[in-house]
Structures are given as C-alpha cells and as structure tokens.
Amino acid sequence: MSSPFVFRPTASPQEAANWSRRQILATDLRAVVGRAYPRVTGLFREKSWVFFEIALPFLATSAFVFVYRAVQAPAEYIGFVVLGGAMTAFWLNVIWMMAQQLWWEKSQGNLELYFAAPMNIMSVLFGMAFGGFVMSSTRAVVVLVAASTVYGVAFAVDQWFLLIGVFLLTLAALYGLGMVLASLFLMWGREAWHLTNFLVEPVYFVSGLNFPIARLGIVGSLAIALLPLAVGLDAMRQLAFADAAYPLGTPSPEIEALILVAMTVVFLLLARWTLRILERLARQEGRLSIRWQ
C-alpha cells in the first residue's frame, strides 16, 4: 500500500546518502530550474511590475533622446541611448536581484534551507541569474523595440553572430559579477543596501550608458577593463551601428568580446570561491544559522 510518508524507500541511511555522479549533476541542474521558477512565475503574476519596469525606463531614455535632438547630436546617438536604456534592465536586475538577493534570502530564512539541501549552492545562483535574465529580457526587448520604433532608430548590423555573441557574453559576465556581489553583500550585511545605491548612477556614468564611453578617456578605458556593462555596451554599439561615425578610443568588438570571455571566467571562478569562503565563514561564525546576523 502506498503511503505519502514513504516515497523513495532505501534500505539504510548509508544507501540513501550514497549518490552517483549522475544523481549529483541532475540535482544541481534541477535546482537551477527550481530557483529560477519563482522569478519567471513572478514575471507573469505581478503585471504591475512589468509596467513600472518598462514605462519608467522608457521615459528616462526618452529624456536623453530629446536632449540629443535639442543639441542636434548625430542621429546614431539616439540609437546609442536606446541601446543603453535597454541594457539598464540587466544591470538593475544584477544589483537588486542578484547582489542583494542572498542577503534577503538570509533574512527570510531561505538561505539556511538552501545550504541544508544536498545541491551545490552555485545552482541557486545560476537559477537566480537565469530567472533574472528572463525577467529583464522582457523589459529590455520592450524598451528596445518601443523606443526604436517611436524614435526611428536605424540599426546597421554587419556581423549578426558577433553582435548576438557579444550580447550573450555581456549577460554572462554581468550575472557572473552579480554572483560575486551576492556573496560579498551577504558578508557586508546591512551595508549592502548603501552599496546597491552606490552601484546605480556611478556605474551608469562610467559605463557610458547614455553616451559613447570613448568620451570618458582614461576613465572609460578603465571601465572597459572592469565593468561588463561598459565593455559589452561599447561592443554592441560598434556592431549595431556599423556605419556610424563611432568615436575612436576603445578596442574593437572582437577584442572586447575576448575581454568579456575573460570577465565571465574570472567572475564565475570568483563567485565559486567567495561562496565557499562564505559558507565556511557562515558555519564558523554562525552567520547562516542566526537569521539576523
């Protein structure tokens, strides 16, 4: 007779604890899907957020469009700012819903359940990233299409594969950075809130969100070396407006794609390392087990 209290019977705890590599891998992959689920579901369940996260950035982008028109800037600048406006969705998602998230999960009591489960905790971060990517993509696509249509942006793409590749690499590096920040913010505790605020406008500025980053000179070069948003946006602008008189002073898209690959690898390794350090510290100091610490 089947009982709800007997699901996967095992002869002994030792047998139940002995997992194959395939079982371990399958669990990690399922955990990614499991953690992405609330984000993807939330996208469709809370429609008001979709409105606010699309309408407000669209207005912010529009403001820059009108400024560029008023000063009679080259037409491609309208395209630059529309592309930047679309990419803000991902950056906001990274800092609010990746970097802040573990801290919030701890305060809700979720984090200790994640650590107490048999999956690799990196799966949770990947799940958060994947779910966040789906959420932000909706917003980014709507802003891009709406603003391009309304303001008549004409894209000129010669290398579609490279453009798509750079876009995906930018997201990989961005969410990799988000994973690193998630662990760091958790260690820094309540200061994380201020850090998040600090990472909005200054990063918009040094990433050249609303203007070509080459205009920033040495600061722009530094940003390209450190910030995925800066390097990704610069490469995408060069590729999406191939016939434009793009300001000189930044590497070619191919070089920038390589920078993004390097960033992705470094951030993912760093995320894995910081998460291990975090778990060790948490178990040593009780940061996980005591919800408010």
Next chain:
Amino acid sequence: MSGSSQPLAIDVRGIRRVYNVKPTPIVALQGVDLEVEPGEFFGLLGPNGAGKTTLIKILTTLLLPSDGTAKIFGFDVERQTKQIRRIMNMVAGGEQSGYGILTVREQLWMFSQFYGLPSKDGWRRVDELVDAVGLGEQREQRVSTLSTGQRQKMNFARGLLNDPWIFFLDEPTLGLDVSAARSVRELVLAWKAAVPGRTVLLTTHYMAEADELCDRIAIVDHGRILALGTPDELKKRVQRESVFRLELDRLDGGPAALKRLPGVLSATAAAQDDGRERQTVEVNLTLEDDAALGTVVGALAGIGSHILALRKLEPSLEDVFVELVGRGFDEEPTDGEAADSEPPAPDTTPDPRDTAHEPGEREEEEAVV
C-alpha cells in the same frame, strides 16, 4: 556504534560552541555528549537560550562546533556535509521560508528540485504530501495568504519531500494554536511510524509536547545537558513523596487538622485557579508514602468529612526542571547567569524591490499553546 552494526543516528562527543560576539564571547554549548539510537524520538527540552538551537544547527551542518565531534548515522558534520544533507531535513517553528508569490504546490515543487526529484515526480510527491498534511484546499493558494498553522503544515510537507532518515524539528509548534499543534504532532508520529529506523530530534520548550512525543529527553540549560532519560525516568527523579489532591465536602479545622496525622508531611489548601466559587474544600496532601493515605481517610471519616474526589498528583517535567536548575522554566535567570546564547536582533528589513518577495507577506498574530 549502537547495539547492532548500524551507527548511531546521532553521536555527539564533547561539543562546545562559542559565539565570538562583542564585548564578551557567548558560550552556547559547554561540552555536550549525546547518543541517539536509530528509530528514537529524542527531545531536547530547555528554556530559550539553553543551546538547543545551536546544537540542532551543528547537527544539520549549518554551524561548526568550536570543539568536539558530531556524527549523523556515522557521517561527520564537519567533513561529510553532503551525505548528511541527503538523508536529513529540518523544520523550524515560525519559519517564513520560500516566496509569497508562489502557490503552496509551486513552493513545495521548487524545494523538491533542490533535493533532485525529477520534475514530474516532484509534482506527484507534492500532491501526496499536500493532501497528507491537510492542505488540499489550499494547494493553489498563494503562500503569502496562508495562516500560521497552514504555513507550518506546508513547512512540514517541505521537510518530508526527500524522505529523510532523520528529521530535525526546532520548536515546530511554536506559535500554533492547540488544534494546529496537535495536527503537526500527529503528522510527525505518522511519518515516523511509516518506516522503522526513522529518527526525530525535537527541540521544544513545551513540556507536555516533549512528554507526549519523546522516547527519551535531555534537559538542557546554559549549554549543558542536566539530565537525560525517558520522561518517566526523569519524573521519578523528583518523586520522593506521594502527593494527593483531595476534594472534601467540608473540613473542620482546615488543612491543619490533617497535618498532625502520622505519615502526613504537609497539608495545604489547594489553589482554585478556575475562579469559580465552590462549596467544597480542596487540599493538597504530601505523604511519606502511599500507605499513609489509609490513616488520612480514616481520620476524615472520624471528623465527618466526606471525600468527593481523590487524585494522585504526578510530577511534571517542569518539576524536574525546577529541581535541576533551581528556577521555573519560564523564569528569567538571576544576575550572573547568561540569559541567552544569542544577542539581541537588529532590524532586518527585506528589500522591497525584490520580486520574489511578496509585499503582502505578513507575520500572523500568534497564540502560544
């Protein structure tokens, strides 16, 4: 090892845990030794701050001991965390885990994925458990709209998703009303009875709960195990005399009239705590042994008192605690004793921009059993 070749379900040796907080480090556990056999329902009973939760966090691999060793079914809590996490689960009282935006089914399915259940099996398992814990009608309801009792039933279902061999329950009925608490207790017992060898470690500060559920109990205070045994064994420690409560139609001369009888150690008027006015007299009687009761009954007949009711009073676990600690279970420690093993909590305001966080989520008003 236990009597058979099976390792102990819990084997704790000399565990100490110190929290390095300022200005003074707090010693939460001070050299705890504990052995729990497979299949036991074991209780840790103690007041807030006794060290129960710290011990459970160490056993669930969330906290490292400062000193000593602990094993779960032979797996070391420091080095073999993955193995332990595959065979255990835990539920805490007042748990607010998960995401308010999800329905009960979705939330449980999400957690099933963390334990590696294939997606379809996960949904099937969730449906079985939702029915088993009595949440069938709420299965499509958002988590944020559940009552405290419903939420705890859902947490309990979460804890059973992976068919654990050992189940850690940290104050599982905290904040539940009488009916919900009973329901949770029945579920735990039903789950445990389904497979021999399943083990439960329960921490609680509800004496009656520990008495009802546990095969053995350790009474803990200030990070030490003060006594360990079956509930009956513990109570016998403090039962040195026979205590009876008598209800009489009248008692001329009051309880003092009984005090003079041979074998009577004390006779006092019983407190009437229900507020009703009575036409009868209630007396608490402490005798050297049960044999002295005959003398009392004879003497009462001699003075024309009729016995309306007679009840032998058994010591409670609270009596055991008072005997061991020198204060009541809910009384604050005196100066010089550490009141808590955990410092006060600062405010932790969740991020209102988090979409996973349902802004409508709220703490329920809680009625303590």
